Amino acid sequence: MLIKNQSAVTKAEAYLWKYALSKKQILGYTFRRQRPIENYIVDFDCLPLKLIIEVAAIHIKFLRMKKKRSSVKTG
Known part of the structure; x- marks a missing residue:
């Protein structure tokens, strides 16, 4: 049984993948996601x-x- 649900990708994970880890963007290293x-x-x-x-x-x-x-400060 796997501990984490593979389909539950957070915004932070999606952002990190798109702007840093995909397409060998960090010194040419290949990263894999959800493994x-x-x-x-x-x-x-x-x-x-x-x-x-x-x-x-x-x-x-x-x-x-x-x-x-924030609602206490503004109200």
Whole structure:
């Protein structure tokens, strides 16, 4: 069983892929996205560098707190 849902790509992951990791944009290294490694699906990996990149999503509770704080300041 894989831990992470492959179809759930965040905006941060999409941005990182488009503007930094795709098409050998970083020193000519090839990165792959959403790859299974053992029981996990990693966001990005680069085999020659033995590098795995995980993009952390912002927790929804944090966003609610931020929204609440801004409404208190303005209202």
